[in-house]
Amino acid sequence: MEKNPDMLPKGVLHAVLGGKKFSLQRYEPSKEIGYFVQHYWVVRWDLRGQAPYSQTVLAHPNVNLVFEQGASGIFGVAPSTSSHMLAGQGHVFGVKFKPGGFFPFWQKPVSELYGTSTTIEEVFQVDTAALEAEILQLPDDQAMVDRFEQFLIERLPQQDPNVEKISQLVARIQADRNVLKVEDAVRLSDMTLRTMQRLFDRYVGVSPKSVIQRYRLHEAAQLIDQGVVSDWLEMSIALGYYDHSHFIRDFRSIVGVSPQQYRQIQSL
Structure with a gap:
């Protein structure tokens, strides 16, 4: 279900303004993956003919794996707010791990990711560019969710x-x-x-x-x-x-x- 401005999640600052510029939808993971992942999220925007828009976010205490054209990666908790520039038309697919849920994949203190990021290759030993292109070119949100579920379920660690x-x-x-x-x-x-x-x-x-x-x-x-x-x-x-x-x-x-x-x- 598409979120209206009043339903944007906590942490999206100036949500009333932001709700006019982009849509955010979230999807529940399967039961097995749900032990580690809180939800999937997709942001879409179409600002063709409009000025770019900078959306500011106060991060939750979660690690996010993000697929964005030319900027995919795994991002730790930001020290303060962070801003993302939206321009033209596009979309981003993200995986929000539960607090603690990324550690079994990472196997290092998650504090090492505080305020920084790492590559998808480093954690999952996969060609990020190829996987990014495959996922972002899929026809709809559910197809992206299904493809990443397939990817992740083949790499699930033991439950901690x-x-x-x-x-x-x-x-x-x-x-x-x-x-x-x-x-x-x-x-x-x-x-x-x-x-x-x-x-x-x-x-x-x-x-x-x-x-x-x-x-x-x-x-x-x-x-x-x-x-x-x-x-x-x-x-x-x-x-x-x-x-x-x-x-x-x-x-x-x-x-x-x-x-x-x-x-x-x-x-x-």
Whole structure:
């Protein structure tokens, strides 16, 4: 189902503006692959005769494998926001691994991918250019999903119980607005603080603190985009912040502007 602007996922900044420029659709993986992969996604745009559009994203704590003409690769979690220029007509096919789900393929600390990328060849020993051309030339989204499912199922590693443990914990952090500190996440788990930090470095690629911060800021940006924020302090409290200034510092450090400046951009 095509997403309308209000249904674009958290992390797509200025979603109301972006929803006018591109479409985003997501597809569930098969059961076996779903142990490692959260979903597939396809972005399509047609800006022929229009000015290019730069879409900014605040990344989730996930590794993404992306097929884009001339720019395919495997991308770790970005330190802050990242922007992608859309021009002409095109599409991108992506694979969003679960938090922790890429490690069994990579077999190295996922923190080594933080803020950077690696080639598909390095991980899967395949000719990226040939696979990129094959997938992107397929006639529709489902055909791309089916082709990559076939590719991946031939290369599935053994299931690692830490993947399920980590992905479930990250989902709980995302859902619970009261999780603002690492100690709050520890209370949700059966891990010690040190164990959690070690597993997040190895499997997720960023710290528990970073995961918590990102999800709270996703919610804040979504509320601003929807135009429903009338009181900054009230929103801060609703998101679990006890100190409004702490919220502003977090927002500025990751998004790059203050919440007020972000709202002004949205209204332009």
